[in-house]
Amino acid sequence: xxxxxxxxxxxxxxxxxxxxxxxxxxxxxxxxxxxxxxxxxxxxxxxxxxxxxxxxxxxxxxxxxxxxxxxxxxxxxxxxxxxxxxxxxxxxxxxxxxxxxxxxxxxxxxxxxxxxxxxxxxxxxxxxxxxxxxxxxxxxxxxxxxxxxxxxxxxxxxxxxxxxxxxxxxxxxxxxxxxxxxxxxxxxxxxxxxxxxxxxxxxxxxxxxxxxxxxxxxxxxxxxxxxxxxxxxxxxxxxxxxxxxxxxxxxxxxxxxxxxxxxxxxxxxxxxxxxxxxxxxxxxxxxxxxxxxxxxxxxxxxxxxxxxxxxxxxxxxxxxxxxxxxxxxxxxxxxxxxxxxxxxxxxxxxxxxxxxxxxxxxxxxxxxxxxxxxxxxxxxxxxxxxxxxxxxxxxxxxxxxxxxxxxxxxxxxxxxxxxxxxxxxxxxxxxxxxxxxxxxxxxxxxxxxxxxxxxxxxxx
Numbered sequence: 001x002x003x004x005x006x007x008x009x010x011x012x013x014x015x016x017x018x019x020x021x022x023x024x025x026x027x028x029x030x031x032x033x034x035x036x037x038x039x040x041x042x043x044x045x046x047x048x049x050x051x052x053x054x055x056x057x058x059x060x061x062x063x064x065x066x067x068x069x070x071x072x073x074x075x076x077x078x079x080x081x082x083x084x085x086x087x088x089x090x091x092x093x094x095x096x097x098x099x100x101x102x103x104x105x106x107x108x109x110x111x112x113x114x115x116x117x118x119x120x121x122x123x124x125x126x127x128x129x130x131x132x133x134x135x136x137x138x139x140x141x142x143x144x145x146x147x148x149x150x151x152x153x154x155x156x157x158x159x160x161x162x163x164x165x166x167x168x169x170x171x172x173x174x175x176x177x178x179x180x181x182x183x184x185x186x187x188x189x190x191x192x193x194x195x196x197x198x199x200x201x202x203x204x205x206x207x208x209x210x211x212x213x214x215x216x217x218x219x220x221x222x223x224x225x226x227x228x229x230x231x232x233x234x235x236x237x238x239x240x241x242x243x244x245x246x247x248x249x250x251x252x253x254x255x256x257x258x259x260x261x262x263x264x265x266x267x268x269x270x271x272x273x274x275x276x277x278x279x280x281x282x283x284x285x286x287x288x289x290x291x292x293x294x295x296x297x298x299x300x301x302x303x304x305x306x307x308x309x310x311x312x313x314x315x316x317x318x319x320x321x322x323x324x325x326x327x328x329x330x331x332x333x334x335x336x337x338x339x340x341x342x343x344x345x346x347x348x349x350x351x352x353x354x355x356x357x358x359x360x361x362x363x364x365x366x367x368x369x370x371x372x373x374x375x376x377x378x379x380x381x382x383x384x385x386x387x388x389x390x391x392x393x394x395x396x397x398x399x400x401x402x403x404x405x406x407x408x409x410x411x412x413x414x415x416x417x418x419x420x421x422x423x424x425x426x427x428x429x430x431x432x433x434x435x436x437x438x439x440x441x442x443x444x445x446x447x448x449x450x451x452x453x454x455x456x457x458x459x460x
Contacts (some may be wrong), residue, residue, distance in 0.1 A: 062157030064372040071365035076103025078366040081119070081129040083112050089377035096373045105370065113138065119148045119358045128360035130367035134181065136188075136352030137408045141175050141268075145413070149356040151178035155368045164376040172352045172407045176268035176452075181354025182371035185402045186382035189315040189351040190337075191252045192401070193222075193244075196304050197332040199229070208336040209397070215343040219257070219285040222311075222339045227292035229310040244289070244311040245303055246296040249349070250421050251409040252313075253289070254282035256338035256346035261419045261437070262445060264412070268452055270445045274419060275434045281341040283433055286424040304333060313338075315351040317386075317398060334394070337401050345404060352407045415444045 078097070086094070086107060094105045108129070110118050115132050116139060122128045134143065143149045156179055161167060165184045172188060173181035193208065200207045208225070211217040226243030233241050254260070259282025260273045273279055303309035317335060337346045355371040357364045387395055409417055419441055420433035428436075 061163035062160040063163055064155050064368050067155055067157075068365040068369045072101050072103075072363075072369045075363050075366060076101035078103065078105045078131060078363055078370050079108070079129045080105055080367075080370065081108045081110060081115055081132045083110060083115055083133060085109060089381040090374055093370065093373040093377040096377070097370050101366075101369075103366070115139075116143060116146075116148060119143075120146075123148065123358070123360045126360075128358045128362065130357065130361045130363045131370055132356050132358055134354060134356050136173060136181070136354065137410060140173065140180065140352075140407070140410055141412060143356070144175055144180060147359050149180055150359050150361070150364070151180060152182060152357060152368065153179050155182075162372075164372065164379040166402075168403065168405055169350075172350065172405060173354055174266055175264075177266065181352075181356050182368070182375055183352070183354035184375050184379055185405075186386075187353050187355075187375065187378050188405075189353070190317055190348045190398075190401055190405070191249060191313065191315045191350065191408070192317055192335040192337055192348075194304055194312040194314060194333055194335045195310055196307060197334045199307065199310055207334065209334055209393075211343075212336050212339075212397070217336060217339045218343045219281065219288065219339055219341050223285070223288040223292050226289060226311065230293050239294070241307060242297050242309050243293045244296065244313060245309045246298050248289070248296065248313045249408065250286060250425065251418055252349035253285055253338060254279065254421075255349045255406050255408070257282045257285070257340045258347055259283070261417055261441060262412075262415055264410075269449055270412070270415065270452075272438075272441045272445050274437055274441050278341070280430045280434065283420055283424040283430040285341070286421065287427055287430075290425045291427070335397075337397075345400070347404045347406045348401045349408050350405050412448065415448050416441065 097105055115134060119132060156162060165182060169183050169185045169188050170179055173179055173183065195208055197207055208217060211221055229241060229243045230239060231241055232239055257278050259279040263271045263273045265271065304312040337348060340346045355374060357367045361367055386398065419437040423433050
């Protein structure tokens with residue numbers, strides 16, 4: 001038992017050190033910055049401490065206010081740590097909180113990929129934050145295993161839906177038998193393929209969205225289109241248009257098809273699946289993409305508009321205005337989910353963002369209440385934005401995609417969750433990849449499961 005615990009803690013510590021030092025290699029906005037304290041906008045006039053929440057919060061839905069309201073009135077001050085400057089809806093949520101409870105929200109901005117380190121330092125020194133923003137991919141399950149964040153199940157009603165936090169997206173952060181983050185389908189962004197619809201119309205081709213609607217959006221269909229659109233358009237002998245670009249997230253191509261090297265059960269136990277039919281199909285899909293496109297060009301935000309790239313993979317669908325035509329970008333941009341082998345509805349990979357309560361938080365009830373108000377503002381803002389900028393058919397497609405979701409690739413210590421990914425892109429046959437990694441994955445999973453039983457079970 002002791003040897004297993006030591007081995008496991010060494011693995012966790014190593015992973016944490018790598019994440020803090022290097023950050024993630026595939027991120028939306030990788031940037032770092034010095035820690036600074038950010039003043040919040042001036043709140044609206046403060047009511048009496050026993051003020052009730054806005055009427056729209058009171059509903060048949062479960063709300064954190066029901067569980068935490070009395071606690072927050074007794075302690076209405078909250079410390080918040082974020083990685084980027086406050087946006088409009090976060091500032092509005094803070095104003096709501098301060099107006100409702102008569103306290104203040106102190107905001108600290110630390111820059112991308114710095115929150116884990118700052119929580120560690122605060123926990124050691126005393127005086128932890130009450131609420132923190134995290135991105136799931138580089139931070140889960142590491143923050144849990146290092147006991148930096150605490151479960152939030154006490155704030156989630158198991159029998160009634162939360163008003164501004166849908167259960168499907170909350171379950172993205174259901175790890176080791178507990179929920180760990182406040183989130184919703186607009187805070188966590190789905191990975192999709194954006195494409196320039198005009199190119200298809202001009203060539204008389206069926207659009208990917210039309211294929212998706214009739215159940216024909218498959219691996220083979222996308223590979224064929226990537227091959228068709230990777231070409232020389234000027235006749236000078238050099239490729240100047242590509243089917244897709246280097247923004248592609250390879251693991252998400254696999255996850256959409258239920259391809260997994262390892263499947264992680266809700267209680268945290270792992271199961272090897274590198275040889276499953278879905279994973280073999282996904283590996284062959286990666287090979288097909290690279291054979292169709294060849295060298296992937298670097299991405300820019302204008303690639304899809306200047307037609308150097310036809311399919312732009314990204315997790316920006318929450319910004320509805322990005323899709324719509326403008327005076328300087330007149331093309332009609334649409335989106336489609338990542339395809340599956342046989343055209344069935346994919347399990348949509350998402351950029352899993354959320355709000356967590358650190359271990360040692362002095363006011364966890366206040367942190368939870370603020371998280372609900374942020375989720376509320378985010379829900380209202382982005383739902384209105386999407387409905388304003390998307391067609392009804394696109395909005396329905398978005399909601400359909402979000403009925404089945406999976407977190408993007410997460411780093412579990414000691415387990416190669418991406419085994420075979422690079423080999424598939426290099427053209428190695430899927431059967432050879434499975435044979436190369438099968439025994440390694442089985443052993444890594446066995447060790448993790450044995451140690452997991454000792455460590456996580458002891459905490460519960």
